[in-house]
Amino acid sequence: MADRVLELQGVTMAFGGLTVVDALDLHVERGEIVSVIGPNGAGKTTLFNLVTGVYRPSAGDIRFEGSSIVGLEPHAITQRGIARTFQTLRxxxxxxxxxxxxxxxxxxxxxxxxxxxxxxxxxxxxxxxxxxxxxxxxxxxxxxxxxxxxxxxxxxxxxxxxRRLEIARATATNPRLLLLDEPAAGMNPNETLEMAELIGKLRDVGGYTILVIEHDMHVVEGISDRVVALDHGVKIAEGTFEQVATDPKVVEAYLGTGAMARKAL
Amino acid sequence: MDVFLQLTLNGLTLGSVYALIALGYSLVYGILKLLNFAHGDVFTVGAFVGFGALQLLGGVAHPAVPIWLLLVLITLAAMAVCAVLGVAIERFAYRPLRDAPRIAPLISALGVSFFLAYSLQLLFGADQRDYDAFNLGSGVLFMTGFTIPGTEVRVPLLRIVVILCAFALMVVLWLLVTRTKTGKAMTATSIDREAAAMMGINVDRVIVFAFVLGSALAGAAGVLFGLRAPFYPSLGFLVGLKGFTAAVIGGIGSIPGAMAGGLILGFAEAYTQGYVSTRWSDLIVFVILVTFMLFRPQGLFGKADIKKV
Amino acid sequence: MSDERDDTQPTGPALGKDEWVARFGANRVRRSGALGVLEQRLATVSWWAWLTLFVAVIAALPLGIESGYVRRVAFDTVVLMLLALGLNIVVGWGGLLDLGFVAFYGVGAYAYALLASDHSGIHLPSILLIPLVAVIGALAGWLVGLPSRRLLGDYLAIVTLFFFQIFLTVTNNGDNVFGASITNGPNGLLNIDPLSFFGWTIPRSTSEGLFNVAYIYVALAFFGVVYVALRFVNESRTGRAWRSLREDPLAAEMMGMPVNRLKLLAFAFGAGVAALTGTFASALNGSVFPQNFEFPLLITVYTIVILGGQGSQVGVVLGAVIVSVLLEVLRDANDARSLFYVALVLGLYGAFRASTRLVVVLGGTIVLGFVLRTVAGAIDGSWTAGTAEDAGRAAHLAAEWVIVPLEPARWLAPAAYLVLVTLVLGLTLVGGRLRLAALVPTLYLAAFVWENVLLAKPEATRYIVIGVILVGLMIVRPNGLLGEKRVEIV
Incomplete structure (x- = not known):
């Protein structure tokens, strides 16, 4: 509870009848690098859109440095100190x-x-x-x-x-919390490695707190203080990389279980 | 009460013409997300073609065919020519710009609109023209008709023809879009063009089809308008503006929306002209438009868009 | 292993394609040939030197020429330049489609007329009135943009276009608002004060009744100030924000830019410039009428901005000069004729360069003309007995070559015009020899239509040409003369 930069409490987002993010609790401490993982459609990017104000949550509260940012316009949220990059470069x-x-x-x-x-x-x-x-x-x-x-x-x-320029642009807003949406997507192994180093440097030298969505498990393993796994908008695991990676629910979400495979037959 | 009924009748007639035009905007917008500014001028071309066909068939005084056939023929002529025109506009002015920045086809559309309006002026002069429907068949369109029981409001045949014709066309369109394969392809294309293309839908053909339908309706609207009021080459600007205002009010991209929007606009204009002043009806329509923009920007039948990131 | 890693360290330059793309600026698309060289040389001259030179040339122009007509055209050109600069803010920088732009010009003109004329009895001094009107215009722009503040360009286009219509309705019917005459309807407002600064009135015409050059200088002064001010804004954080939102509104919003407010600001700014322009146009004319602010003017200003190149201030100024001169040339049948043939030959040269194809097409067209004319004349003398519009050397030459019937049948003009349009459109669909072969009759038909149909109605012709330029530019060269080539998705 030391110094929570970002805190989500019971955040739910539904489009019509479809619940994309379901009663999500999440927090990021100052100076932490937190990775969000999960299969496609797990609600990761929606989570970013909720934090940055593109969507307004159907329920729940999002607090940044202690005060609620729900309902603020995106540019106002950015001006408070949250910046992001985009999965599809913009x-x-x-x-x-x-x-x-x-x-x-x-x-x-x-x-x-x-x-x-x-x-x-x-x-x-x-x-x-x-x-x-x-x-x-x-x-x-x-x-x-x-x-x-x-x-x-x-x-x-x-x-x-x-990808690098997007990060540079985001840091120019003078944020304290940086949201990186798949920063290593589409990069070759060397560039990926470099990106992982860079994310660490962003925290250590730049002093940013970082919440990152990433698919490359090597990157996640290398950079994360904490990993949060989502599936169908629900947090299914949280902890160190080892804890999450070996969590049966995570394995199930990524690979499907024997039970499900049998059902499919 | 009589006045009200009379105005309602006026509104219904005018509104059904607006609805026909609004449908053209909606069809094209639904698929291409393009405001086809030239649509209003296609409407004017329709009015002129109908006029030309009328002259070719012997004119008002000595028509070569029975009146009902005459009306059908000039409407069909206008619809056919406008359909071809619509296809040509799409092919030459919009298709090359399909992947350009969004503003590009809009500006191209402005250019086409301007070109059409002034081409009409070049070829036919800037003067007003009139179908002179009053003298058609020694006045049969005005003399026949009925009086609404219990009132003194007369409904001349012409109005019945205009309203019925407009609604018949809308029903045909509705059936085409909901019941035919191409119609379903249109719906699919309007939801996601790329996905539709990957599912084997020939998107180019669907777009052409939308232009054919929309422009043909505009042509018919041109004739129906011309039967009631004088027209001139630059008319398309104002009527087109009303047409797409109707489309926006109804929810752009939605077919029932375009009909509803057209009627709302027609009634609003008729009542304003009747109860307030003929001069300020545009202003009232503008106020309605702005009100919708403020409180229900997606229109009556539209759905709010979800932003994609 | 470690050697390999070294190559990809951030410090190393050898990054393959990435490096190649970025380092060699010459890889970017550039004009080639003499034009490209010239462009590079000229690029080294600073912008204010150009501006000074340009203003000086325009300022010197009317001095030597004692023609009221030329002075009037010069003045109108400066007005168009200012309008184009204003529209460029909205369209070129903000990426917004403002179809009510000309209405704000009208708002400015009417506001000036109402606050400095006998009609209202108010006579504000120009020094106060001009900034006031600019602010009024900007406010009007702000208000009109407001309802579409959260919406896409399309909705803004509709609201502004409708606002334009409302402006026309109000000015046309404003002679009876609850019995009071505000705008005096279609008859317009007359007896508007000329400009006066510190009690010193600038008369509209000199003692000899000639157009007073002073008005050109006033307009030029405004132009200079507006140009510099806008340039400065473009290079400021606001300008960057405008261009950002044109590129990607959502990303701009995410980077802390209040997109809606910035859009409104761009919109109000453009409206303010338009209103400002309205003031001295009104002061010079001494009268305003609703028909001064109709749809054709809007399209003309759009054509200027597109032709010059959206986003480029220099471009839109040049565009204004070109379009203004073009419209004047088209007014006069003989000039228009010369222009047509010159444009035709230049266009062919541009397409084929010096090649046998050029000779074949040109020669073929000329021969075809003489043959057809002879045949037509032999069949019926009246077919070639018509006289070319407006005598002149070009007219004489043309009359020897083009068929000009004495009394053309009524169907001839529409038919020829339609066939021409169809042929031209068809030419874009075919290629190779077929296109070359079809080009010859098309060119002759074009000349025929130009002589017989278009020259007869210069008013419609002018605007048809504008419409064609607009559509053609959007398809062939959407970045205009000097606009930057834009990349949408890479």
Whole structure:
């Protein structure tokens, strides 16, 4: 109960008659890396959408740093300190790499339209700060996204670099909690390994608390302080990687059980 | 009471024409998610084609065929020409843009609308035209009819023809969409185009079919409109606007919605014209539209969209 | 093993395709040839130098020419440039379809007229009135955008288009609002004050009755200010947010940008610029009528923005100049004729370059023309006895080649026009020799239709051309002249 960054209490989400997330309790402590696993359709991305305000839960409460964020608009939730990446990349493809990151600083900067039109000294100072922030956040990825790449349009990046850019963009909102939706999806083994290291670095150096959805069990094993397994919107197991990975319910969810196999016959 | 009945009748006539137009917007929107701005101008083309066919068949004064046949023929002519036009518009102005940013086909649609309206003006002049239905068959469309019992409200044959014709077409459409294989393919395509394609549905053909149906209805609406009121090349803008307002009110993409929306609009306009002023009926329609946008943006029969991330 | 790992360390440059894509900016799509070289050279000149040069050229233009007509066109062009800049905010940066844009221009013009004319009896000084009207316009934009604030572009398009219609209804019927005349209906508002600054009135025409150049300068000054201000906004956090929401509204919202508010802001901003433009247009004209703000103007401004390239300020300004000149040229039959043949030849050259195909098509068309004309003349003299519209050298040449009947049958014009449209559309479907062969009669028919049908009605022709440009551009080059090529899904 030390310092709960995120806490979900009995969160339920139903679309029409279909319950996608069912009375889910979940919490993330400050400085933790928590992985969410589960088969397709388990409600993982829906969970992210609930936390970031895309959907409003049908029941239950979501608390961020002690106060409820249910009903807030997504941008307001982001401004409070939660940022996310997307499973299917959603970059601003026709903007440059640097602009992608600079744009995300919108929530914590002030210069209004009038000041921008007049180019007041304050606005110019802020603009320089945004630029420095963007370059710093991009610098987090070693040399992957620096130098000449700053001025390249985002669409010119490789798939792996797009994933990195999404993370850089999310960190530019100055979040305390980072939600990563399958950050290693579609990457080759080397890139995956690198991503796993990077997630650790994000926590250790960047100081972010991280909730991550991941399918690659090597990544999950390598990074997680705690693992939560979902199936059909219900939490079926929680604990260390070993505990969860050996939990019979998890194995059942992923592989189906002998009983089910017999029923199918 | 008489006034009210009379206005209701007006609203029903006008509304059924709007409903026909709204159906065209809805069909196309349902499948392509495209506001076909050119639809209003297809309607105008229909009115002009009907007019041309009327002249070819001997004109109002000496029609070469019996009146009922004349009406059928000019309506069919307008429907046929408009169907071809609709297919051409889809093929040349929209299909190349199917995978373009969403705003692209909308702008292309604006261009087509403009092209059609001014082509009509180029070829036929900007003047008003009239079917002169009053003199058709020495006035049979106006002289015949009946008086609603207990009132002095007369219902001339013309109105009955317009309303019945509009509703008959809607029923035909309804059957086509719900009972035929192509109709079911349309529904499938409107729900998920890619999935439909993977299930072996020829999406191109379905889209063409939607354009054929929608444009043919617009053509018929053009003739029905022309029988009652004068028309001119730039009419499509305003009537089209009303048509898709009707579609939005009913729930864009929904067939019963388009009918309901059309009738609501027709009644609203008729009552405003009768009880308030003819000049401000557009304003009332606008207020209805905005009210719907604020309180029920998905329209009467529409379903709220679920955001996908 | 460790050697292999080194290659893929973040510090290493050899990352295969990724590196190749990113490092060689030249791999991106670029114009080739002389145009490409020119573009690269010009790209090194700073933007304010260009702006100064451009404004200076336009400013110098009317000085040498003592023609009221030319001055008027110059003024109208600046007005179109401003409108295009305004629409570019909404469409180009915000990615929103605002079909009521011209109504806000009208709101500005009417607001100015009501607050500075004898009609209302109010005479506010321009220095106060112009900013006030811009704010009124922006507020109107805000209000109109409000009901569609949570909805997609389509709904915004409907509400704004309907608002446009309401604007026309109100201005046309505003001569009797509960008995009071507010807008004076279709007869418009007259006797509007000219601009006056600090008690110093700028007359509309010089003592010789010539168009007062000062109005062009006022318009240019506004243009310069608006251009610079918008450029600054585009490079600010607001501009970035606008472009972000154009790219992906949901991602923008997730990155902490209040998308709805930003949309409304873009919308209000565009409306404000339009209203501002309305003020001095109103002041110069001295009158406003509802028909000054109709649908064709909207389409014209859209064509400008699309032609110039959505999102590119330089592009839309150039687009405004091109479209404005084009519309003027089409007004005059003889100029329009020359334009047609020049465009035809240039278009063919663009398609075939210097090749035998070019010679075949051009030569074939010319020969076909003379043959057909001779045959037609031999059958019936009246078929070639018509005189080409408006005499001139081009007209004489054309009259020797194109069939111009003295009294064409009534069905001829629609039939020829329809066949032409069908042929042109059909040409896009076929390829190879068939297209080449079909091109010859199509070209001749095009000339025939141009001479006999289109030149006769310049008003309709102008707008048909605009419509064709709009559709054609969207299909062939949606990024316009200077817009950035956009990638949607990669």
């Amino acid at each position: 970059l601003f493809l026709n903007m440059t790499v640097r602009e992608n990151v600079m744009a995300a600083a919108y929530g914590h900067t002030q210069a209004g339209v009038i000041r921008s039109m007049l180019r007041t000294p304050g606005m110019r100072r802020e603009e320089r700060a945004i630029r420095a922030l963007a370059e710093e956040r991009l610098g987090f990825f070693g040399e992957r996204l620096v130098g000449y790449r700053w001025d390249q349009p985002a669409y010119s990046l490789s798939y792996a670099n797009r």
